Amino acid sequence: GAVVSQHPSWVICKSGTSVKIECRSLDFQATTMFWYRQFPKQSLMLMATSNEGSKATYEQGVEKDKFLINHASLTLSTLTVTSAHPEDSSFYICSASTGTSGYYEQYFGPGTRLTVT
Amino acid sequence: KQEVTQIPAALSVPEGENLVLNCSFTDSAIYNLQWFRQDPGKGLTSLLLIQSSQREQTSGRLNASLDKSSGRSTLYIAASQPGDSATYLCAVVGGGADGLTFGKGTHLIIQP
Numbered sequence: 659g660a661v662v663s664q665h666p667s668w669v670i671c672k673s674g675t676s677v678k679i680e681c682r683s684l685d686f687q688a689t690t691m692f693w694y695r696q697f698p699k700q701s702l703m704l705m706a707t708s709n710e711g712s713k714a715t716y717e718q719g720v721e722k723d724k725f726l727i728n729h730a731s732l733t734l735s736t737l738t739v740t741s742a743h744p745e746d747s748s749f750y751i752c753s754a755s756t757g758t759s760g761y762y763e764q765y766f767g768p769g770t771r772l773t774v775t
Numbered sequence: 776k777q778e779v780t781q782i783p784a785a786l787s788v789p790e791g792e793n794l795v796l797n798c799s800f801t802d803s804a805i806y807n808l809q810w811f812r813q814d815p816g817k818g819l820t821s822l823l824l825i826q827s828s829q830r831e832q833t834s835g836r837l838n839a840s841l842d843k844s845s846g847r848s849t850l851y852i853a854a855s856q857p858g859d860s861a862t863y864l865c866a867v868v869g870g871g872a873d874g875l876t877f878g879k880g881t882h883l884i885i886q887p
Contacts, residue, residue, distance in 0.1 A: 690873070692873075692874045692875070694874075694875075700879070701864065701877045701878060701879045701880055702819075702864070702866075702875070702877045703877070704874035704875065704876070707873060707874050717874075751818060751819065753875075759806065759873065761806045761807065761826070761868075763807070763809075763821075763824055764809075764868075764875060765821075766811075766818060766819045766821070767818065768817070768818040769817070769818040769819075771816075
């Protein structure tokens with residue numbers, strides 16, 4: 659149980675275009691979803707937290723107009739990287755939780771590797 | 776702001792040895808602490824989750840302890856195997872955020 663999928667697993671796009679990444683909880687309802695980013699040789703950094711039906715909360719330094727997050731249902735959240743640039747190339751990982759507080763375990767997706775050329 | 780530190784940054788040991796990975800965090804007001812492994816180019820595999828009220832968790836050859844008051848956790852790996860080679864990440868929830876704050880990881884190599 660507690661399976662989270664991401665699509666696509668990898669994507670290459672040209673500078674200036676937009677890319678959408680999907681995160682789905684397959685066998686449970688995810689009240690809260692989180693998006694993390696991992697640059698090469700570095701650890702994961704939280705980008706934003708989203709609750710179903712609400713606007714996402716972005717971490718300091720993350721541009722909300724560049725990284726659009728939509729959590730329209732209890733099983734799906736999307737991250738859209740708008741006007742992507744090479745510096746946005748990274749490994750993006752989502753996680754999903756059944757609750758809204760930090761007591762609830764987060765279940766991670768397999769990640770999406772984005773390369774912007 | 777919560778900060779998580781992992782020591783050592785890298786470790787290489789012969790197969791069969793028992794080893795300890797260390798994790799410390801600056802804000803003890805955490806909900807839980809989690810250990811993950813990450814293989815090169817891959818996502819995260821959750822190893823152990825310790826709730827703030829717990830002292831330790833065990834799974835197979837892995838044992839994780841939590842001393843919340845001192846802001847420390849250790850991951851003990853018994854009888855290490857080459858398949859244990861990976862980067863091990865420690866992460867906490869709390870200290871002002873519901874998302875996980877990750878350490879930079881310990882890159883572990885088990886020599887056959």
